[in-house]
Amino acid sequence: MNSSGNTKTADANLDTLLRIFTVPEDRNSTLTKIEEGLSKNLNEFLRNHIVTEERPLKEIEQDFLSSHIPEQPEFISDHTQHLLDKVVSQSVHTSSPGFIGHMTSALPYFLMPLSKLMTALNQNLVKIETSKVFTPLERQVLGMLHRLIYQEDDNFYLQRMHSAHHSLGAFCSGGTIANLTALWVARNNVLKAEGQFKGVEQEGLLRAMKHYGYDGLAILVSERGHYSLKKAADLLGIGQEGLISVPTDHNNKIRPDELKATLTRLKQNNIKPFAIIGVAGTTETGSVDPLDEIAEICRQEGCHFHVDAAWGGAALMSKQHQYLLKGIEKADSVTIDAHKQLYLPMGAGMVLFKDADATHVIEHHAQYILREGSKDLGCRTLEGSRSGMAFLLYACMHIISRAGYELLIDESIAKAKYFAELIRSQQDFELITQPELCILTYRYLPESVKDSIKQCPQEKRHAMNEILNELTKYIQKKQRESGKTFVSRTQLNPVELNGMDTIVFRVVLANPLTSKEILHEVLDEQRTIASQAISLINKLKALGS
Amino acid sequence: MNSSGNTKTADANLDTLLRIFTVPEDRNSTLTKIEEGLSKNLNEFLRNHIVTEERPLKEIEQDFLSSHIPEQPEFISDHTQHLLDKVVSQSVHTSSPGFIGHMTSALPYFLMPLSKLMTALNQNLVKIETSKVFTPLERQVLGMLHRLIYQEDDNFYLQRMHSAHHSLGAFCSGGTIANLTALWVARNNVLKAEGQFKGVEQEGLLRAMKHYGYDGLAILVSERGHYSLKKAADLLGIGQEGLISVPTDHNNKIRPDELKATLTRLKQNNIKPFAIIGVAGTTETGSVDPLDEIAEICRQEGCHFHVDAAWGGAALMSKQHQYLLKGIEKADSVTIDAHKQLYLPMGAGMVLFKDADATHVIEHHAQYILREGSKDLGCRTLEGSRSGMAFLLYACMHIISRAGYELLIDESIAKAKYFAELIRSQQDFELITQPELCILTYRYLPESVKDSIKQCPQEKRHAMNEILNELTKYIQKKQRESGKTFVSRTQLNPVELNGMDTIVFRVVLANPLTSKEILHEVLDEQRTIASQAISLINKLKALGS
Missing domain, CATH: 3.90.1150.170 (Aspartate Aminotransferase, domain 1)
Structure with missing residues (x-):
């Protein structure tokens, strides 16, 4: 039986349509029952609805073949049943205690109703006019993460956390954008305006390289670095060959001797190594690079020191284990994903900057929003319109707490x-x-x-x-x-x-x-x-x- | 009274902590009541809880001054009350019928429970292992949007929609990333591998420019183009000066004569104009550029034709108004935001590509995921880990339908x-x-x-x-x-x-x-x-x- 063929359709008239915006779901509707099921016992709901044995993808695709947008509306209840039968059933039980292959986990219960509240509020964090309190809230959350890493004093945060002229970091959709943002800032700072030259952000890479007299740029990371760094090197015009892979030791940690040798070789070829990345929790093995040693090399070389702690950054919460990340406080920038070990749902990354002025080289403005001197978060983020994921992290910080x-x-x-x-x-x-x-x-x-x-x-x-x-x-x-x-x-x-x-x-x-x-x-x-x-x-x- | 000072704290021990992962909210808890309030009458809930009169931001910031992560956990009920008092109350009622200043709208009711379900499922769409059915589902939704724009035949979609070697487009967090992805593809295609040269993605912009013998690159868009394009020009190494602003007529539409004159001038200076952007719904005035005319110019010049229809693309759903976007079917790539006129919550952008092979120049792989030949969506997206927003659009396509x-x-x-x-x-x-x-x-x-x-x-x-x-x-x-x-x-x-x-x-x-x-x-x-x-x-x- 072809379920989509038999699906009942509703009328496409305006009054009916407006009802989806004004009339809530009935107490006995399928959707309300799903909500109750989720709230009552999430694991049981997922166990009951997700089919355990894997169906081949080819077979699943048969339910998703039409390229036509349906012409007639379906009743919500019918479509909800369809979603249960065809989508929920064939999804992955990522929060199952036995699903230990990837970085998803069970989530705290309270995040479900709070996600619903976040959707209902539907704030847009690009600017204050569409987010108001969410702007200081996000700035505070970034401040907390910044302090967790850099341990500056109260005065530092009082002066910068809510300042229109500073950014302690940026929220974004995930580690890839966070790493890209950090390297964007690093590239623009090493090729910054000087004399007649207006900076790479204005004049572009070709003229920047001519101005500074380099034959190439390089980013260095261990061979266990995340694949997103290749994308960043490509996007930023450096080229994937400019992302130099440094050998690791038997513990999958970057070898400082190899790092130094690589730097020497690059400079002999007039290639400017402008950023070195320390990995704090490699994706494959969870290994942490010797951050202190990399920091010292960066200091000597005048390189931007970025730490990709998308996975491992949360370990700073543990007094017993924070020593593993020693040296992270010397990083110019740090990536941490809240949707990993901070237990948020998918879509919450962050980049933090030691220097609250670092992002000036990526600042931008427009007439209708992000006007000069405004506190709009969108002035210094890669993304534009964004949801209020910081709200969920704020709640976790208070309900779970550091302890x-x-x-x-x-x-x-x-x-x-x-x-x-x-x-x-x-x-x-x-x-x-x-x-x-x-x-x-x-x-x-x-x-x-x-x-x-x-x-x-x-x-x-x-x-x-x-x-x-x-x-x-x-x-x-x-x-x-x-x-x-x-x-x-x-x-x-x-x-x-x-x-x-x-x-x-x-x-x-x-x-x-x-x-x-x-x-x-x-x-x-x-x-x-x-x-x-x-x-x-x-x-x-x-x-x- | 300082509420945070008086907030009761819970015990930070493991058993208590595990309860937030295993024990659902009580039926009489503040959080459950909020959920019920949202479900019963969203507008009333927001009207009752959001304070109408604006408090100065400076004052609001006073509640968000601490840069310390709380040391002790709070009870969920206490913190929920705090969220109502200090956050919800000071948020913006973006869905209010009188809030007609920005692009947020009221959302369909059914999206709230579905958002909660999406959070509960917490799929990661970067790869099939963490998303299974969500991968063909997202591919189908992209197929539907592609067909809405390009109107290819059934066979075209049957061969490409679920193919490991093709992408009809990409989901992303919003229009900024969508525009950036389109221009990334355009840049990599104009500076692609040729002979000994391995392509800009491998060798970087400097060597690419030398290989092709250009003194600069340019992207052209009307002076009403979105500010995200400046970020894209900066990121991609072209420089903001390489984003050339073309004058508009009295209807805020790009002037084709000026566009042609600009192209001539650029070429005289050995600057390669590689992409022209048509705006289909400018952010400020909603004006649509003459897409047909731009398409013809792009054809003559061999330029990538991108249409930024983040706002206006949804008008293709209307038989009466789709004529306004005539010529969009000739675009090489199109940006559409689902969180604008497709009525999704924040965080749902898309880019569509006419040619399902176009994204080969941004393809990437890794050992642990995205292996060669896999259907993992992450092989050809800018972002890595992503949530399943396509699920919400899929539901809207069926429940709202084209009509x-x-x-x-x-x-x-x-x-x-x-x-x-x-x-x-x-x-x-x-x-x-x-x-x-x-x-x-x-x-x-x-x-x-x-x-x-x-x-x-x-x-x-x-x-x-x-x-x-x-x-x-x-x-x-x-x-x-x-x-x-x-x-x-x-x-x-x-x-x-x-x-x-x-x-x-x-x-x-x-x-x-x-x-x-x-x-x-x-x-x-x-x-x-x-x-x-x-x-x-x-x-x-x-x-x-």
């Missing part, structure tokens, strides 16, 4: 350490990266080959590694499809494994609802799936013997 | 025409720009000087205009502060007023709940405020006599 965030961070890291120990204690698993924050990687390694792979000659070892990669991919895919638990996968080149291309399971343990039992289940399920990959296991055995 | 959107658009334009006539029929107002879409501008012009200003010598006329500008600013500010109705203001240089800098009221009539009575009230209120500006009025009279 609450500390507990969450400490728990996550403790859980990751527990899981690492658990993996290490198995006969048939191999821990690949030790967790520093709450991310770790590992793989399934059949007991039968665990010893032989280390002893056999290099060529054979490579062949076995290839099969193990196939096995890891196979297990990850089957596990995902069965829908009980989920880990992600990535490719690393661990020093311990001679730098071979190694596919690994990647686990992120930020969801406070993930129990130790679930971690045991994840391994059990992987072991069971592996036992079904008979031909791969046999190939391995044959090679290993 | 419903048509009614909304037609009503808005009819209302704007009515208001224009109303203004024209007043003795003491002056219509400045006639509405083409539902935006118009006007000013208060005391009857006593209405004739004299036209007849007096130029110098005097300028002096009177200056005072009128003061008066317009005064009225707009007072009206905003009184909080009953709200119009915005901008500065134009109308041909009819000898190109003098003229401050005008700007009105946007997209809210379906704005009645004709309210339009009368807006004028009455402005007249009353004007009558209180005695010294300005007297100065005008003195000059006019």
Whole structure:
């Protein structure tokens, strides 16, 4: 039965139409029941409505083939049922305690009604006229994050937090825009106005390079840097080749000696390294670069020091673990995502600037808004119209508080350490990266080959590694499809494994609802799936013997 | 009484903390009551909770001075009360029928529960693993918008809509990112790989310019183009001086003769004009550029033709008014904001590309996600992690339907025409720009000087205009502060007023709940405020006599 074919349609006349703006949903409507379901027991609602077993994407696409905008309106109740049947059912249960493959987590309950309130208020933070109190509120939240990182004194914040002439940072849709904003500011500051030259923001990159006499620009980051940095280098006209990848050590941290050598090489070629990025929580392994050492190199070289702490920045909330990010307070700019370890829903990134004057080089104005001297936030953000996500972070800061965030961070890291120990204690698993924050990687390694792979000659070892990669991919895919638990996968080149291309399971343990039992289940399920990959296991055995 | 000082605090222990993730709000809690209030009668809720009269920002800021993240958690109920008292009360009633100064409107009721559902699902659309059905859903919505603009046949969409190798467009946070994405694609296509040269995305702008032998790049747009284009020119390394402003005619539309002359001049200086932007609904006056003529010029010049239809694109839904955008189907790319005339909450922009291969020049991959050949949406978007706003647009497409959107658009334009006539029929107002879409501008012009200003010598006329500008600013500010109705203001240089800098009221009539009575009230209120500006009025009279 074709459900869309049978969907009842409403009348498209103005009175009916206006009702969707004026008449609330009936108490007994499908939509009201959904709301109640969400409020009463979110996890149960999602468990009941999201189909566990994965349907192939090709099949799902069959429900989304028409390229015509429907000509006739549907009744809300009918369409809501359709959304439950065709959309909610086939979505991903990202907040499930067993979904430990990506950076989404369960969210605090109170954020659901507050999100609804935020939608109802529908403020636009680009300017005060459409956001009023949301402007000082967002400035305060940015001030709190700034202080968490930079620890300036009360007077510093009193003078700058609500000043029309300063910005402590910017809210944006996520880490990509935050990183881009930071590098935009860095580029414009290194190619700033001077004498007759009006600055890169006015005259463009070609004339800026001529003025300053450089043959190229470079941004440096470890080989584990986030892919968004490539986009930033492309967008800013530097080119992806201008994003220089610096080798990492066996802990996936940038090597300061390699960083220095790269800088020397670049300068010999008259290429200006204008920004160095420290990663505070790599996406794949959660490793934190030696920020103090990078800071010192940046100081010596006169480079902008940016820290991509999209993932790890929240660890500053923990007195026990903030030492991991030591040196972040020397960064010129820092990216933190609130939709990661600050437990907000998707769409909340931030960039903070040490110097509240740093963003002057990206300032802009218009006649109808953002007039000179106004406190409109839009004067110094990459995005224009924006929603009031800062409202949700403001509420979390008060309801969870620093002490609450500390507990969450400490728990996550403790859980990751527990899981690492658990993996290490198995006969048939191999821990690949030790967790520093709450991310770790590992793989399934059949007991039968665990010893032989280390002893056999290099060529054979490579062949076995290839099969193990196939096995890891196979297990990850089957596990995902069965829908009980989920880990992600990535490719690393661990020093311990001679730098071979190694596919690994990647686990992120930020969801406070993930129990130790679930971690045991994840391994059990992987072991069971592996036992079904008979031909791969046999190939391995044959090679290993 | 300092409320934050007296706020009760909860315990920061793990069990208490976990409750916010597992235990729903009580049926009698403040938050549940807010939700019920929103659901029962949104307008009443907002009217009851938002304070009408404006408090000075300086005063509001006093409640947001601390830069410390609170050390101890607050009870949800206490903090909710605080949010009502200090935040909701001082927010802007953007959905009020009398708030006709900016592009926010009342939203359909059903979007509130659906927003809550979207938050609860918390999908991340960067990749299929965290969004599954949301990926084909978003692709379908983009397909629908693409078809609305480009009217390709079924086969075109069947082959491309769900293809891993094609993109019909991209969802993003708003028009700024949409415009930036379009110009990024345009820049990378004009400086694409060729022979030994690996393309601007790889080698950067400096080497690209050398390879192609250009002394500069230029983007052309009318002087009414949106300020986000300046940011894009800056970001992309072209420089704001590379965004060339082309004069407009008396209807605020770009002058094709001036456009051609500008192109000739640029080429004489070896500057490559690589993109021309047609504005389909200028922010200030709602005017639509002659898209057909620009398309022809772009064809002749081999320029990328981008249409910024962030505001006006929705008019394509109306059979009666789609002719206004004729020529948009020839654009290489089009920006449309769903959070404007498609009635979504803040944070929903889109860019559509005529050629589904156009985005190959901004494609990117990584090991852990966005692998080659995957259908992950993140391979070809500027943003990374993103929320599932397409879900809300999908629901609107079905519940409102094309026919419903048509009614909304037609009503808005009819209302704007009515208001224009109303203004024209007043003795003491002056219509400045006639509405083409539902935006118009006007000013208060005391009857006593209405004739004299036209007849007096130029110098005097300028002096009177200056005072009128003061008066317009005064009225707009007072009206905003009184909080009953709200119009915005901008500065134009109308041909009819000898190109003098003229401050005008700007009105946007997209809210379906704005009645004709309210339009009368807006004028009455402005007249009353004007009558209180005695010294300005007297100065005008003195000059006019």
